[in-house]
Amino acid sequence: MTRKEEIVGTASQLFKEKGYSAVSVRDIAQAMGMKAASLYNHIESKQEILSILVLDLAREFTSGMNKILILDNSPLQKIEKVIELHIDITVNQSEALAALNNDWMHLEQEDLEDFVQMREDYEENFRKIIKEGIRVGQIQPRHPEVILFSILSTLRTLYLWYQKRGKLDVNVLKKDMVAVMLRGIV
Amino acid sequence: MTRKEEIVGTASQLFKEKGYSAVSVRDIAQAMGMKAASLYNHIESKQEILSILVLDLAREFTSGMNKILILDNSPLQKIEKVIELHIDITVNQSEALAALNNDWMHLEQEDLEDFVQMREDYEENFRKIIKEGIRVGQIQPRHPEVILFSILSTLRTLYLWYQKRGKLDVNVLKKDMVAVMLRGIV
DNA sequence: GTCTATAGTGGGATAGAC
DNA sequence: GTCTATCCCACTATAGAC
Numbered sequence: 001m002t003r004k005e006e007i008v009g010t011a012s013q014l015f016k017e018k019g020y021s022a023v024s025v026r027d028i029a030q031a032m033g034m035k036a037a038s039l040y041n042h043i044e045s046k047q048e049i050l051s052i053l054v055l056d057l058a059r060e061f062t063s064g065m066n067k068i069l070i071l072d073n074s075p076l077q078k079i080e081k082v083i084e085l086h087i088d089i090t091v092n093q094s095e096a097l098a099a100l101n102n103d104w105m106h107l108e109q110e111d112l113e114d115f116v117q118m119r120e121d122y123e124e125n126f127r128k129i130i131k132e133g134i135r136v137g138q139i140q141p142r143h144p145e146v147i148l149f150s151i152l153s154t155l156r157t158l159y160l161w162y163q164k165r166g167k168l169d170v171n172v173l174k175k176d177m178v179a180v181m182l183r184g185i186v
Numbered sequence: 187m188t189r190k191e192e193i194v195g196t197a198s199q200l201f202k203e204k205g206y207s208a209v210s211v212r213d214i215a216q217a218m219g220m221k222a223a224s225l226y227n228h229i230e231s232k233q234e235i236l237s238i239l240v241l242d243l244a245r246e247f248t249s250g251m252n253k254i255l256i257l258d259n260s261p262l263q264k265i266e267k268v269i270e271l272h273i274d275i276t277v278n279q280s281e282a283l284a285a286l287n288n289d290w291m292h293l294e295q296e297d298l299e300d301f302v303q304m305r306e307d308y309e310e311n312f313r314k315i316i317k318e319g320i321r322v323g324q325i326q327p328r329h330p331e332v333i334l335f336s337i338l339s340t341l342r343t344l345y346l347w348y349q350k351r352g353k354l355d356v357n358v359l360k361k362d363m364v365a366v367m368l369r370g371i372v
Numbered sequence: 373g374t375c376t377a378t379a380g381t382g383g384g385a386t387a388g389a390c
Numbered sequence: 391g392t393c394t395a396t397c398c399c400a401c402t403a404t405a406g407a408c
Contacts, residue, residue, distance in 0.1 A: 157339040211383080212383080223393070
């Protein structure tokens with residue numbers, strides 16, 4: 001792990017707790033055991049840290065979705081794969097996920113545009129899977145937007161909850177979450 | 187509407203867009219068409235605005251939950267009531283909800299403790315309803331924590347999504363969301 | 373690669389005139 | 391009740407010594 005990666009990792013933990021705007025470069029330096037000025041030998045700016053965290057992760061979601069789309073699976077199987085994609089990323093990168101969810105709006109213009117585009121594409125791909133599932137009768141004919149939102153909001157905030165509950169076994173989590181989201185609780 | 191209420195309302199919109207820490211007192215004043223110093227004739231501090239937004243809303247959730255608990259309803263009916271409570275609050279107070287979800291950690295000590303206590307009590311009451319539903323066989327016997335989290339995370343982020351989609355009719359929203367969350371999509 | 377020192381900006385908040 | 395002027399502090403970032 002390079003010094004730069006250590007800094008990005010340390011920063012992501014602080015961002016998760018207080019948000020990007022409330023964390024100072026001095027806070028990050030202190031958590032690294034160094035002075036703020038020294039950080040600038042490794043990073044260009046505080047913005048760069050945010051950009052790395054958010055855009056790298058957004059690209060990971062995009063790439064994961066693209067792999068799912070070309071599979072020769074049913075819509076329902078694809079939705080299960082999407083749920084598993086989110087759970088895997090949550091388990092491995094919960095700090096960066098916090099930045100992606102809460103601090104993307106503090107990206108600077110160019111990065112912001114890239115991020116918003118990736119997020120829109122991701123949601124549109126998910127929406128198409130849901131609509132296809134309704135068309136072939138695999139999914140209940142309810143408003144696709146309500147289904148998309150219900151699933152995505154649960155998956156997007158899983159990072160808030162996963163760590164608190166003593167690290168459930170990932171496979172149990174996948175099984176139960178898929179069941180609750182697809183088949184309900186009644 | 188008093189001047190103070192106008193200020194709190196204006197601030198809540200800005201907090202929703204950028205978060206509490208990224209919004210300055212000067213930003214709030216500008217959005218009100220006045221100078222920052224003038225705000226202090228109506229409010230004590232920037233912190234006070236956050237405190238009003240978050241704690242008033244938390245009390246509303248607490249009071250709504252308490253009314254549901256004393257009803258003579260089945261666990262499943264109570265869960266439907268909780269979903270409706272969240273939807274009603276979302277429709278009427280989506281800006282304050284953003285602060286409650288994202289900026290509660292910037293409350294000062296005493297307010298922070300009150301908030302965390304209210305949130306824990308709320309979740310515990312919801313958990314008990316779910317467990318009772320499982321006990322009497324109205325709800326599938328899955329990990330209560332997974333059910334609690336799936337429903338709450340959807341309800342808590344509804345505010346992000348409700349406004350984008352051209353203000354669906356509230357009753358349609360209640361019907362479809364209850365269906366998706368309780369009976370799944372398959 | 374890390375430090376001290378500091379530049380330059382913008383933050384929350386107050387004093388006092390009108 | 392709003393303004394101008396200002397205080398004091400914290401912020402990001404840079405310069406230059408070691």
